[in-house]
Amino acid sequence: MTRHKLSKRLLVLSAALTMLMSQSAFAGEVVELNLEDAMQRAFNTNPAITIAGYERDSARASYNAARSSRWITIEGNHVTRRGGNDDDQYTAGGWVAKNENTNQYVAAQNRGKLIGNTHSNTLTASMPIYTGGKLSGTIKQAKAGYLISEQGLQKAYNDMRTTVTNGYFDMLQADNMQKLGRESVERLADHLKNVEAQYEVGVVAKVDVLRSQVELANAKQSLIKAENAYQIAEANLNKIVGLPMDTQLKLDNLLVYTPYENDMQYCLDYAAMHRPELEQAKQNVEAAKGALRVAISGHMPQVAATASQNWNNKNWPGDENGNWYVGVSVGLNIFDSGVTTSKIHGAEADLAKAHETYRDTVDAVNLDVRSNYLNLREAEKRIDTTKLAVSQAEEDYRIAQLRYMNGVGTNTDVLDAQVALTDAKTNYLQAMYDYNTCKTNLETAIGVPMQFPTKVVVEPKVAEAEKAVNAKEAK
Numbered sequence: 095m096t097r098h099k100l101s102k103r104l105l106v107l108s109a110a111l112t113m114l115m116s117q118s119a120f121a122g123e124v125v126e127l128n129l130e131d132a133m134q135r136a137f138n139t140n141p142a143i144t145i146a147g148y149e150r151d152s153a154r155a156s157y158n159a160a161r162s163s164r165w166i167t168i169e170g171n172h173v174t175r176r177g178g179n180d181d182d183q184y185t186a187g188g189w190v191a192k193n194e195n196t197n198q199y200v201a202a203q204n205r206g207k208l209i210g211n212t213h214s215n216t217l218t219a220s221m222p223i224y225t226g227g228k229l230s231g232t233i234k235q236a237k238a239g240y241l242i243s244e245q246g247l248q249k250a251y252n253d254m255r256t257t258v259t260n261g262y263f264d265m266l267q268a269d270n271m272q273k274l275g276r277e278s279v280e281r282l283a284d285h286l287k288n289v290e291a292q293y294e295v296g297v298v299a300k301v302d303v304l305r306s307q308v309e310l311a312n313a314k315q316s317l318i319k320a321e322n323a324y325q326i327a328e329a330n331l332n333k334i335v336g337l338p339m340d341t342q343l344k345l346d347n348l349l350v351y352t353p354y355e356n357d358m359q360y361c362l363d364y365a366a367m368h369r370p371e372l373e374q375a376k377q378n379v380e381a382a383k384g385a386l387r388v389a390i391s392g393h394m395p396q397v398a399a400t401a402s403q404n405w406n407n408k409n410w411p412g413d414e415n416g417n418w419y420v421g422v423s424v425g426l427n428i429f430d431s432g433v434t435t436s437k438i439h440g441a442e443a444d445l446a447k448a449h450e451t452y453r454d455t456v457d458a459v460n461l462d463v464r465s466n467y468l469n470l471r472e473a474e475k476r477i478d479t480t481k482l483a484v485s486q487a488e489e490d491y492r493i494a495q496l497r498y499m500n501g502v503g504t505n506t507d508v509l510d511a512q513v514a515l516t517d518a519k520t521n522y523l524q525a526m527y528d529y530n531t532c533k534t535n536l537e538t539a540i541g542v543p544m545q546f547p548t549k550v551v552v553e554p555k556v557a558e559a560e561k562a563v564n565a566k567e568a569k
Contacts, residue, residue: 125337128346129262132335135388136258137251139336146243146250152234153243160236164229166221173216174410178209213412218402223422226394231387238381242374249370261331266349268324268480274523276316278516281308282493285508288499302505325354343511349526351477354533358467365463368541372459375452378537384449386441392434396425408528470532476525481520487518489513 127135138145190456222229286306317427329339337343356364396489399422427434494511496505 096487106113107166111220111557124344126344126346127335130330132262133255133258135252135335135337140254143247143250143254146247150240150247151244153234153240157236157240160233163232165334166219168217168219171216172412173214174213174412175211175212177212185273198247202481202502204315206221210409211408212408213408213410214404214405215412216402217406218400220398220400220537222396222398224395224397224526225324226391226396227387228391228394231384231391234387235381238384241378242381245370245373248534248543249374252370252541255536255544256538258334260335260531261327262345262347263349263530263534264481265324265327265331265487265529266345266347268320268327268354269345270523270527271520272324274516274519275313275320277519278313279310279317281515282306282511283312285311285495285512288495289505297501309512331429349523349530351474351526352533354470354474358464361463361467362460363537364542365459366456366544369459369539370541371455372452372541375448375455379445379448379452381443382441386438386445389434389437391443392427392430394426397424429537456486459539460531463536466532466536466539470529470536473525473528473532476521477529479520480525483518484515484522487515491515 198319286303288297293300293303324420328343331343332339332341399420401418401420403416403418404412405416491508491511491514494503494507498505498508
């Protein structure tokens with residue numbers, strides 16, 4: 095290795111080590127995040143997606159193995175042995191042995207222990223001809239398992255969309271609530287100043303000041319809780335998208351109202367065609383049918399074609415004295431004390447259970463779709479009513495303040511109007527939050543497919559450091 099390459103390698107390793115050691119410095123940084131970015135990060139980092147992908151790959155390999163078992167199988171085998179008799183062996187005569195010096199066969203009485211080597215080789219080819227449904231049933235089971243895992247991966251993506259969206263909206267809602275809390279504190283603080291000013295000139299009683307101070311303290315307590323809820327929602331979203339827990343997130347999207355045009359019947363019909371759980375339940379029925387076919391094959395003959403070539407002799411590798419055979423083998427279970435019959439009864443019960451599970455899944459999916467659809471429409475109606483209530487509460491608070499300042503209203507009227515305004519805005523924000531989360535939950539309930547994204551490959555730190563060194567050398 096040249097000195098130049100060595101120095102370059104040291105620079106790369108030094109830069110990589112520096113980046114790794116300073117990784118904690120990025121903790122707590124501000125990250126701008128919209129809903130699409132959050133979704134992509136979660137797809138790339140969340141273990142649930144990766145696990146579902148591996149399960150799909152494993153099931154596909156099992157399905158390929160089951161299909162391949164229909165065809166020819168060739169097996170090679172080599173055996174090397176050394177052995178002999180414990181004691182010398184004798185005969186009454188007539189046995190001949192080969193003299194190694196004269197290369198002649200001579201009569202012998204004492205054969206010795208006959209210690210020697212034996213080497214043999216076998217090449218066997220076989221292929222199933224008839225299995226009584228065992229092979230086709232196994233393939234049917236494996237295919238159903240693969241299709242179930244495919245739907246499982248789709249379900250993992252759909253569920254992750256719901257998890258990310260709800261986590262994202264949770265943080266937006268928590269941010270709105272802490273903003274509303276600050277707004278309430280500011281209104282009550284301004285009102286307290288006004289009350290104290292009037293108390294100083296003897297217009298109002300001390301009780302108005304005390305009551306206003308209590309209300310302000312209560313509002314501050316609510317604000318503290320709202321700020322804590324925001325921090326928890328932020329940490330939860332960081333966990334979902336794979337960021338450090340103390341990362342400060344700056345969200346781009348807002349809670350908005352976008353009308354949902356589809357009716358309930360459309361949602362039910364769409365769910366019947368696209369909900370992953372329904373397809374998984376269907377394939378469980380197919381897998382149970384395959385298992386029943388395998389169990390029944392225990393009463394059927396098993397026919398296979400076999401061809402074999404053998405070689406053996408005393409010298410390695412044992413490739414002399416060849417012999418071969420081809421044939422057909424037929425096996426039939428004549429009596430097994432009821433084992434096969436019991437397996438058939440068990441498989442029939444499993445098939446009946448799979449049918450009932452499918453029926454129950456259909457009802458559960460329909461209930462899920464109906465519930466989410468009705469919740470969506472309920473939240474949609476609340477948006478209009480609470481929006482109107484906010485306007486009315488703002489006007490009521492304005493009037494209550496004016497009446498109090500002019501000496502014709504009471505402090506209680508102002509504080510009650512403040513509470514009513516805060517409640518109205520809270521109800522409006524809650525309705526917006528419920529509508530958006532119900533909309534996402536409904537999309538998941540009817541099985542709107544989430545496209546499998548192409549995972550972003552993040553280069554290792556060493557590769558990043560090497561690129562930085564190369565760029566520096568290029569200058």
